[in-house]
Every structure is written in C-alpha cells, then in structure tokens.
Amino acid sequence: MATSIAVCSGKGGVGKTSVSVNLALTYRKLGKRVAIFDADFGMANSHILMGINPQHYISDVLNGSKSISEIMCKGPNGVMVISGGTGLLEVLNIDRKHRYEVVRLLDELEDELDILIVDVPAGASDNSVSFVSAADRAVVVLVGEPTSFLDAYSFIKAANLEMGTKDFTIAVNMANNEAEAKKHFERFNAIAMKFLDVRLRYGGHIPHSQRIRASIVNRKPIVTQGSDTPEVLAFQKLAKQVLAAPINTSTGIRFFHHGEWEGL
Numbered sequence: 001m002a003t004s005i006a007v008c009s010g011k012g013g014v015g016k017t018s019v020s021v022n023l024a025l026t027y028r029k030l031g032k033r034v035a036i037f038d039a040d041f042g043m044a045n046s047h048i049l050m051g052i053n054p055q056h057y058i059s060d061v062l063n064g065s066k067s068i069s070e071i072m073c074k075g076p077n078g079v080m081v082i083s084g085g086t087g088l089l090e091v092l093n094i095d096r097k098h099r100y101e102v103v104r105l106l107d108e109l110e111d112e113l114d115i116l117i118v119d120v121p122a123g124a125s126d127n128s129v130s131f132v133s134a135a136d137r138a139v140v141v142l143v144g145e146p147t148s149f150l151d152a153y154s155f156i157k158a159a160n161l162e163m164g165t166k167d168f169t170i171a172v173n174m175a176n177n178e179a180e181a182k183k184h185f186e187r188f189n190a191i192a193m194k195f196l197d198v199r200l201r202y203g204g205h206i207p208h209s210q211r212i213r214a215s216i217v218n219r220k221p222i223v224t225q226g227s228d229t230p231e232v233l234a235f236q237k238l239a240k241q242v243l244a245a246p247i248n249t250s251t252g253i254r255f256f257h258h259g260e261w262e263g264l
C-alpha cells in the first residue's frame, strides 16, 4: 500500500524542494518505488534539481489530454516525477474541485508506488494546506530564523484548525550542527505546544552545506553523490524518522483514500 509524505514550510526558499528530492532518492536507495508530485503549480522546479526536463505537466491531465502515467518522467535512480508545470499561470491556484480531481487521479499510482512525496508550495494557501492534510505524513522544513518560525507556525496552525492535521515531523535545514538544530526545534516546539493542539517530532537536521548548494547548481542531487557524507547520512536519518511518525487522520481529501472523508 502506497504512503504519502508532504514536504512544506510556510516560508519560501528554506529547502522544501531540496529535501523532497533528496528524501525521494534516499527512499529509492532503500529499494522503495518513489514518485515526487511537484505541487508548486506553475513554478515547479524539482525536475531542475534532478537534471530532467518533463514534457508534460499536471495541467495536461486536468484538461484530459494525458493520463498521470503518461506525464510521469523518470529522474535519477528511477525516482518518478509528476510536474506541476512552469509558467502556467492558469493553474497556479487550482480550485477545490480540481484539487480533488488531482488527488483522485493520483490513485492510479497506488499499486506502482511505495512512497509519494509531495513538494508543497510556500505560503498557507488552500492548495498548500489541502495537500499537506491529504498526505499520511507531514514534514515541515524549518531554518533557524524568526521568519521561518513565524511562517511554519502559521502553516501548522492553518493545517490544524482547518483540516485537523495534528502530527508534524520537523526537519531543521541549513543547521551548523545537531545541537543547534535541536535547540531550534525545542524553541519552536515550545511555542507550538503553548498555543496549538498539535504534536511535533524532531526529524533531524540537514547541514548547511556548500556541497548541497553546488549539487543544486549542477543539477545532481547530493544523495546521488557518495554514500557516507554527512549530507547523505543526514537524509538517511531524516528518512527513517519521517516513516516512524504517526499517520495523520485529517479531514478532507486524502491521497490513496487513506482515512477518507469524501465530503466535497
């Protein structure tokens, strides 16, 4: 049975796409069948980090000209990519009906996949909140800056109050070391505990790394380079922690019909 993992942050530019791509490749290394659904409609870029050029996008599925399988594109090590498209302004803000359609269309992948990773757009739009709540597990990418804390908090609050999502795994990105990352998590967790009815878990940290920057520029994900670098080991730890987190039971549409409430 396929499971889904949404990668979100509230704030833009904190590393969601980098985390999505490298998590996907890490699960692939563990023998899982993995696809990335790039839900950043109109501004999708996970394919850029993977060095591939999809020819078709989710808009081709929504307008009925292609099936999901036809638009899937093979990335490094066999990670599949479903692209949200670039420069497609008309699908930037798809409505509830189309979101529902997209989630249901992805059902056709249930037998072909073990893990679907959803790269969720920045902000706390209906799209972002709905895709996170539709996933079994939510990973929130946090960096040690007040703006990231604020936006991650607002996002978690929206997902919790609007859709009842309770469990979130926090991945601290661009950290100097584990101790610093854990401190960021503890501070963030204390704020969330005080005001929200949610459960946050520390998922691990990804080091601030010139090699990660270079891997993005060179379009060769860090996890495909070497096997025991600090970056690769960090993604392995995170991958394990994410799957160890409890499954969310949010209301609304769910990927692969898990715990579905069918109300539209």
Ligand SMILES: Nc1ncnc2c1ncn2[C@@H]1O[C@H](COP(=O)(O)OP(=O)(O)OP(=O)(O)O)[C@@H](O)[C@H]1O
Pocket (backbone or CB within 6 Å): 009, 011, 012, 013, 014, 015, 016, 017, 018, 019, 040, 121, 122, 173, 174, 175, 206, 207, 208, 209, 210, 212, 213, 216
């Ligand atoms: N661990 C890291 N170490 C160093 N630089 C990083 C790291 N993670 C991300 N970056 C830098 O941050 C930039 C943004 O990363 P990424 O595109 O993954 O963020 P994002 O959250 O997906 O952004 P957006 O909100 O625009 O979708 C990258 O281009 C890279 O330069």
Ligand SMILES: [Mg+2]
Pocket (backbone or CB within 6 Å): 016, 017, 018, 040, 045, 119
């Ligand atoms: Mg991104």
